Amino acid sequence: MLSRTRVAAVALAVVSSAVVIGGIAEASSPGLTAPETMVVTVRGGTSSFVNNAGSSNGFDPGDMLILTQPAYRGTGTTRIGTGFVTLVATGADSAQLHASLKLNGGDIELGGIQPPANGPFTLAVTGGTGAFQNARGQAIVNVAQGNADPSPARITLTLLP
Numbered sequence: 118m119l120s121r122t123r124v125a126a127v128a129l130a131v132v133s134s135a136v137v138i139g140g141i142a143e144a145s146s147p148g149l150t151a152p153e154t155m156v157v158t159v160r161g162g163t164s165s166f167v168n169n170a171g172s173s174n175g176f177d178p179g180d181m182l183i184l185t186q187p188a189y190r191g192t193g194t195t196r197i198g199t200g201f202v203t204l205v206a207t208g209a210d211s212a213q214l215h216a217s218l219k220l221n222g223g224d225i226e227l228g229g230i231q232p233p234a235n236g237p238f239t240l241a242v243t244g245g246t247g248a249f250q251n252a253r254g255q256a257i258v259n260v261a262q263g264n265a266d267p268s269p270a271r272i273t274l275t276l277l278p
Contacts, residue, residue, distance in 0.1 A: 148251040149278035158193075160269040162186030170206070180206045192271075197221070204231065214240065223247025227256055235262060242276060253277050 164184045170177035184202040189195060198220045204212040210233030218225040224247065229240035237259045245252035254276045261269045 148245075148248065149276055151278060152254075153276045155274045155276075156191055156271065158191065158269060158271050159186055159188050176204075176206045176212065178206050178208055182212075216240075220249070223249040225249045225252055235260070242274070249276075251278050 162184055163186075164182060167181040167183070169179040169181060172180075176182070182202075182204040184200075184204075186200050186202065187196050188198050188200060190197050198218060200216055200218045202214065202216045204214050206212050207230070212231045214227075214229055214231050216227040218227070223245055225245045226243045227240050228243050229238075232238050237257050240256045240258065242252050242254040242256065244250075254274070256275075257273045259271045259273075261271075
């Protein structure tokens, strides 16, 4: 079963990866013209838990976690945007994840399934607006193991035009 802490850490990681790109792209750009790979670290943020399943056992099917997170370029302290993430538990050990990223020059959308196991996982870049209007690709998410709530995460985002 996924813990609320693990779900929040993963969501933070996803959001920040796309936000890094927004800090790099220019608002006047018609979209991506070449592949780009970015690395970003996420830490901190706020969350709201909605217990739709009525259980106190953790993150059960139907429960939701809604997050708003700051994202930082690389491992630095320069904030580059904000992400909004919704996770919906789909089973005892998985969640559907959707992230809307408000960035400089446009937005990026990410989605996929958060697996139950620790370790890296991949989400799809499903589209964008403005400077990211033709974005597609993937985000590889690595959540730090430890007791932090939520845990920091490092994301490698590969965008294709």
